[in-house]
Amino acid sequence: MTMRRTCGALAAMLIASSAFATVAFADTMTMWVRASGTNAAAHLVNLWNATHGDKIELTTIPDNQMVTKLATGVQAGEVPDLVSFDLIYMPDFMKAGFLIDLTAELKADPNYASVAQAYKDIATYEGKIYGAGFTPDVSILVWNKDLFKKAGLDPDKPPRTIGEIHADAKKIRALGGDIYGFYFSGACPGCNIFTTSPMMVAAGSKMLPANGNDTALTGEGVKDVLETFKEMWDEGLVPKSAQTDNGANFTAEFKTGKIGIQGTGGFLLSELKKDVPNLNFGVTFLPGVKEGQVSSFVGGDVVAIPKGSKHVPLAKKFIAWELTDEAQLEGLAKNNILPSRPALANNKYFAADPRVIVTAKALGVGYVPWVYHFADMVNSDSSPWINMLQRAIFDGDVDGAIKEGREKMKEIAGE
């Protein structure tokens, strides 16, 4: 009896201690994500939390505060274990030494090999890798098939060049009233680097300089695209409100069903399907000047481990996990979010909607500029990029605008 009791007590202790061990050794990591990436990140984090003993606590940081928070956090030693931020800041963060080197782990990871090249490029600094694609987005061209039909255009034939965008927009505008052929947010630098610059890149232009000796805005593509936009503006094919749209109406205009063609982001697909399910639209790559020229801007967030993270091995495990088929398909694709591995574009979740597959494939033809001071050159309200667009399109001085843009960008890159 005593023996049995002792064994029972021992067994109970073992069970209790193993339960205690689970609790004691399960860690909770912290992760910061910028506001515009929260939705996508939450799907991945929820899946991780549901399938792992170690948990992640997600904290949303307003987009425009992420750099300040991370920079001050690194300096004060108060950082999260993982951070998801706009990929465009990667060069600045890597150079500043904010991030932990992931080269050994990612080079050995077979899933990493199939990550979109743009993500690999942007997260590499002096031969070392500091992050991985996390919640991707990519720019695309959308067209309203119903308006195409009404204007006598083939609704299944999207424009293949910027010249065709112009010609189609003219026919759609001819429908009259408040129906317009084309839309772009004329006062939004970020929206335009996302949707307008790929047209220039597709036509062979190079956008931003990597340093003070590098060239900026090279090639005829820049001029061709600006001139086409200017003509469309002059001909009234674009709503007047576009001139002052700082991005507030970037997605709203196309949803009204009164815009024929617009460059936008992959994120709009799920919004359109949810908000205006009856809108009949198509998706294609952003075109260049000649047929066959296509490109896109690879955006979205990268995930990295900031220096000072208290759970580095676990954070590395998470990064490896988020590149697996399970995370890419069940965490992202299942929720209409693009995987960062373009090879997974043809999956069971996207099969029902070829438009999503086109969007996912755009990752494979996309570019992302590897430059320091991107915010200065492009994103700021006084950037040479937005000044060039506005001067060229709304003031009509295309050559002067490009010349000024080149000079200012070189000046910033040389700092």
Add this chain to the structure above:
Amino acid sequence: MAPALVFVGLFVMIPLGQLVAISLTDRSLLGGDRFIGLANYWRIWGDSSFWRALEFTAKYTLILTPILMVLGFALALLTVENTPLKRLTRTIVFLPVVIGLASSSLLWFWLLDEQVGLLNKLLVDLHIIHEPIVWFANANSAFWAVVISITWKVVGFGMVLFVAGIQSINADILEAALMDGASYWKRVRLIIVPLTRRVMLLATLISAIGSMLAFDQFYIMTSGGPRGETFTAVYWIYQNSFISFRLGYGAALSIVLTLIILVFATMQIALTARSVET
């Protein structure tokens, strides 16, 4: 005295000293904190964008301040008596003061919108204009849109100050003038205005300094556009400090702006004090 000195030291002098120290470095949010002497100040000298922003800020201040003073004073004259209707009017005019500046700027941004804005709809419906005005497409109309919104937002504050000033005038003086046959405008010009000069100085100073530090309204309504033509000095400091991450340069710009405001405020106080004495 001592507690006041401690307060000023802790909350004004030490942060100001730190700001000066940062302005002598190349500190950036992305690293770098070398002592570079006066290099940031030399850079300001050649920063045409800053001087353009400062010029725009001065124009904004010089136009907005008289509008606020004249309107505030006129409203005070109209509502100075303590009748129920006038008290209600004062409350209504003062209400926007308690709304946050960011909220009121957003409110006006949408009111002036060319597609859904009520103002454009009203003007079109009244056949004053044929098609909606794109207020923020042009630097001039964007400027006036902000001036209108700020006037609506803060004119009540000046009015309340002036009402208090006018009500503190000895009623006997005004009565004596009335008995002597002085007209309303004579009483305003020769008694009320001179006896409320100190209030005017205070209201002008608050308004002018507030305008020199304008940021929220332009950040929300114009984003500095079109083509950077509506950047204010503080907006430019913000751009450098938190968009370009140049904290050292941003600190130097802040010091320069503080000195400029200090000089103008001192001149204004001196001039007004002299006129009050005479």
